[in-house]
Amino acid sequence: GGTFTNNDGCFTCTCADGWAGALCNEAVSELASGKPVKQSTTYYSSSANFAVDGNKGTDFSVHKCACTNVGDLFPWWSVDLQAVYNITSVRIINRGKDSSGIDVAARLRYVNVTVGQTESDVNTPCGFFDGPGTASQLVVIDCPSSPQGRFVKISAETEYLTLCEVEVFGF
Numbered sequence: 001g002g003t004f005t006n007n008d009g010c011f012t013c014t015c016a017d018g019w020a021g022a023l024c025n026e027a028v029s030e031l032a033s034g035k036p037v038k039q040s041t042t043y044y045s046s047s048a049n050f051a052v053d054g055n056k057g058t059d060f061s062v063h064k065c066a067c068t069n070v071g072d073l074f075p076w077w078s079v080d081l082q083a084v085y086n087i088t089s090v091r092i093i094n095r096g097k098d099s100s101g102i103d104v105a106a107r108l109r110y111v112n113v114t115v116g117q118t119e120s121d122v123n124t125p126c127g128f129f130d131g132p133g134t135a136s137q138l139v140v141i142d143c144p145s146s147p148q149g150r151f152v153k154i155s156a157e158t159e160y161l162t163l164c165e166v167e168v169f170g171f
């Protein structure tokens with residue numbers, strides 16, 4: 001289903017949704033669900049695994065979202081995919097307005113997605129989201145170079161990195 005463009009003896013492919021690679025022959029799938037995760041700090045019981053638990057609700061006070069703690073100004077969250085993949089995109093579901101009407105969705109900003117082969121070196125740039133995020137926004141961060149790695153890290157320059165759900169796509 002991809003589109004192939006001929007340019008003088010060479011060609012480039014634009015892949016249909018769900019496919020990647022130079023020939024669009026790599027099936028893309030979601031890789032993070034239920035995998036081991038960590039985050040730099042944890043706000044009360046808002047543990048890192050709530051970002052990969054399949055619960056996509058965005059009301060922080062009702063649904064379960066991962067969140068880093070007060071005072072952590074360079075927070076991060078990471079997932080171990082348990083095998084090496086080429087990463088094509090990362091999707092983050094941002095928190096929404098809570099039942100009391102409070103909207104702090106704009107805290108999601110300067111979000112840097114990186115990948116790496118080992119847990120101690122997750123520094124290959126994948127994609128970036130400037131923000132600020134909006135309530136319940138589905139933030140899609142594409143990784144144009146499809147870098148390879150086993151670990152995917154989401155770092156931000158903001159207090160309280162809140163992730164209601166994270167999906168990592170690759171092949």
Ligand SMILES: *[C@@H]1O[C@H](CO)[C@@H](O)[C@H](O)[C@H]1NC(C)=O
Nearest residue numbers: 020021022026086146147148
């Ligand atoms: C997968 O990643 C490796 C290493 O970054 C790269 O050399 C290779 O071209 C990528 N594969 C595809 C199909 O993009």
Ligand SMILES: *[C@@H]1O[C@H](CO)[C@@H](O)[C@H](O)[C@H]1NC(C)=O
Nearest residue numbers: 112113114122123124125128
């Ligand atoms: C994201 O982090 C990587 C690794 O630390 C760094 O090389 C890259 O410049 C950062 N990207 C942005 C846009 O800040």
